[in-house]
Amino acid sequence: MPSSANLLRKLVPLLILVAAGIGFLALRATGPTAPPPEESERVWQVSGIVVEPDTHRPTLDLFGRTSSPQTAVLRAAVEGEIDEVPARAGQVVADDALLVRIDPSETRLNLEQREADLLEAEAAVDSERLRAETDQRMLRREQALLRITERALERARDLRTRNLGSDAEVDDAQRNLEQARVTVDGRQQTIAEAPSRLAQAEARVQRTAAAAERARIDLARTEIRARSGARLVEVHVSPGERVRVGDALVRLYVLDDLEVRASLPEMFVPRIQDLLDEDIRLLAEAMVGGRHVRASLDRLAGETRSGEAGISAVFRIVEGAEKLPLNRFVNLRLGLPEEAGSVVVPFESLYGRDRVYRVVDGRMEGLTVERLGLVTDLNGHTRALVRHPDLEDGDVLVATRLPNAVDGLRVEVELNDLDEQG
Known part of the structure; x- marks a missing residue:
């Protein structure tokens, strides 16, 4: 029948396509499976240093301001007219020096x-x-x-x-x-x-x-005099003015009792307190305006003032106080006792405050170290001084900052001399 022949001619191509698809799927299902490509582990290139535990004398760089517990405002004890004012602001005066004279009539x-x-x-x-x-x-x-x-x-x-x-x-x-x-x-x-x-x-x-x-x-009391060596901060009166009892005349501070109050990093507070308890004298030095200043650590502050991040160390100036004005910024370098078994490392080796990475069999191993202070070499390079009981002579520490530093990270180390770390 003509209609049946036409229908058969139309179905033949479709049947061929279906048979081809079934054959392709059968071949794919029964054919050999290709192995997946192997992923290679990334190796990070880092700089490293060889540690040499030894005995070093650490220091601490502290930032503080000068102050005095004996800052005084001298006031008029009698009423009268100001007769003479030899005092000048900023002047250093000796004991019993005349500052202001009120008319004694x-x-x-x-x-x-x-x-x-x-x-x-x-x-x-x-x-x-x-x-x-x-x-x-x-x-x-x-x-x-x-x-x-x-x-x-x-x-x-x-x-x-x-x-x-x-x-x-x-x-x-x-x-x-x-x-x-x-x-x-x-x-x-x-x-x-x-x-x-x-x-x-x-x-x-x-x-x-x-x-x-x-x-x-x-x-x-009509003659206002300095009771000890002092530096004048302000002079509030001039000759001819009339003052009443209680009016401010001059403000000064005693040179022999000048202090520097410097914020102490929290990690060093226990160590410093132990040294003070053992009556070990700790000296600090600074250069202020081209002049040498020496100070002795006297005590730790009993409170944290507004604007301070932690405990403050209070230093008593023992040399150069006459050159320091009140509230002057001072950068102190505090010397600490020698520390045996300590290791000098560049700051690039420190992750956070107290973590370093040692390289063992090509992989990083984290260590939490004890921060001891700073060490400055003859070239003026300042580095951190740390200690850990597991660090031995010849160990390699990573000296490159890696954002993804974790234990077990594979690295390839290029050893550098410590001086090359700057």
Whole structure:
């Protein structure tokens, strides 16, 4: 039939394509499998150094500022007009040097008045003592008069009994006796009060003497002087100004007590504290303005101030203090005791604060080391000083910073001399 023949002709190409596809899949499924390409492990090129543990003397570079626990603002203790100001800001003055003089006229007049009051009070004491002696003499006389009036009264009564005297005479004798008794009683009371009056007079002497001494002190305070070698920071007054009690005159600090407060890296705090506890003197040096400065570590600060990252070390200046102004930035190099078994490494060998990598069989092995400080060679190159009990002579440390540094990383090392690491 014509329709069946046409349908067969159309299906033959489709059947051929299906058969070809099935054959391709069968061949692919039953054919040999090619091995996957091998992935080669990457080898990182790094620089390395050969370590040589030895005894080294480390240092620490610290940054701090000068300060003084004896910074003082000298203020006026008396009121008056400024007469003279020899002091100048920045000037170094010797002990007892005149800084400011206040006109002493007013305080001198006050002293003269207080001294006059003292003389008056002392005279009052002498008067009380003389009065006490006079009262004692007068009492003896008045007591004698009392005895006379008593006898006179007895005679008047006797005469009246014998009708030789009158009642009026007896009354007069009685009145004289009572008057004598009143006089004696008054004198005795005066004598009894003499110690109190003398004590009051002597108290007035002490009071006026204290006032006079205060006036003398005020007179001395018209001259403001340095109590020890000091450097002037500010001068607040000029001649002709009038100052009141408490007004600021000058600000200064004592040169003998100048300190440098420097922030200490946290990793070194325990070691430094141990050295201080052992009374080991630690010295530091600095160059400030081309001048040599030496300082001795005195203590660790008891608090962390605002703006400080950690504990501060406080150094006392032992040489060159007269050249240092207050709040001057100072770069100190602190010398530490020798450390045995220590290793000098470039900073490129340090990962973080205290980690290095040793090369063992072509792979990196991490070690956490003890940071001991810094070492500076004769060429001025500064490097880190570390220590680890497993580091031995001849070990190789990586001296290249790798961003993907991990234990087991395969590396190829190019050994360099330590001096080539800069």
